[in-house]
Amino acid sequence: MGFSRGQFGLLTPPLLLLTCLQLGIGLECIRYMPQLSNATLAATLTQTTFTLEQPQGRFSHLNISDFDPIWLVVAHSNAVQNFTAPQRVEDTPVPADLPQRGYYLTLRANRALYLSGQPGNQLRVLRVGNDTSCSPKTRGCNHPLPGPGPYRVKFLVMSDRGPLAETQWSSETRLQQAEAFQATPGPRSAGTVVIIAILSVLLAVLVTTLLTLLIYTCYNTCGSTLISGPGESVYMRRYNPHHVFSPPAVRGS
Template sequence: MGLGRGQSPLLMALVPLLTCLQTGMSLEHISYVPQLSSATLGGRLTQSTFTLEQPRGQFSHPSISDSDAIWLVVAHSNATQKFTAPQKVEDTPVPADFPQGGYYLTLRASRALYPGGQPSNQLWVLRVGNDTRCSPRTRGCNHPLPGPGPYRVKFLVMSDRGPMAETEWSSETRLQQAEVLQAAPGPHTAGTVVIIAILSVLLAILLAALLTLLIFTWYDTCGSTPISGPGELVFMRKYDTHHMSRPSAVGAS
């Protein structure tokens, strides 16, 4: 901005101050890219969560104090360009704003939770979307993610005066999707229909034969005419055979 000879010395003195204020409004850049956890970790990606490596030792800059809040910004991949850091904690978007705004802040922490120099054999991760108990309208709620994504994340440092520093955006992360049962190919499906039809016909024939057998058995047992009824008289004739007759009496001598 150029100054003419007629401008006051007060305005000339304010120029450096305005320049300083404009410079202070820009966020400090932290050259760190959030990364997914190791591929061998169980539950690294699910249908509503994903797991990040903790950004340990990334917030040791002197301008960041232990009382500053470190937020994780979760955004749809196509909403990163329109992200605007909130100026106050009260203005931080919540998960309920995600469908319309395209991003929200969660997993508030401090740099004391992300120290450097820890042993490498310990597992330090952040599971995004892992809290099913909090309300999506609660500030900082780590609510399950609403869909497969893709998502991108970054860390944002905020003090009482507003945003202080930010990391780079991560690469795209896509969640797992439920597998949909696919219909079998056409020829195989036609063959299956023919087999089912044949089996149905055979089953119908078997049932008909069984029903016929049951009817025939019932008719033979309960429906036949008896030889003699209850009121009939049965006459029997006595037959004497010759060989069963008593021998004739022998005369006395």
């Protein structure tokens, strides 16, 4: 049974779930595509992280219980076709598997955290790659992303019996890249040459002034102080104690 694009757009969410099963996908398809946060946040995209909107009210299907873990799948854009949902929690790929597998699971939650109708003063976002304290070999670690991407993400609902449902893949997300400053070679303009010449003259005047001031200060200080050299004679006054002094003898008349 085929569906046109227009017919697919008119399907209700329960019918869409049934259609996904009939198409042989194997998992219930949740009609939702993860998106970057549109809140006025600083650093929505960085060199190692990006911020998503929370999927509020997207997991209210009856087949999903409050105890079923909801994972975020992070994958390289060219690896989404190779993604295979793990059948057991023990088989959950970790961030260290990204270079080899091309994807991993992180940010484990449950649908109670994604309920709709929560207070509007709460900031409902998910920052991917925001945990620098966990090991990339730890299950569920939200480790910083290792490169600029591009990345695509989706939500996967698991249970004790295996995967239950999944959302659509997001569009590509590219992280910021550090740009090294490189001086542009080439001839300098006339204005640049004039500025360099003026600065050079001012620097020379400043150095000359400092040297003159230093010489003048040293001359005044050193010229007013008598410094005894090693060749100068040292005079000492002789002193005779009274008990060793003998007066001259008085001649008799």
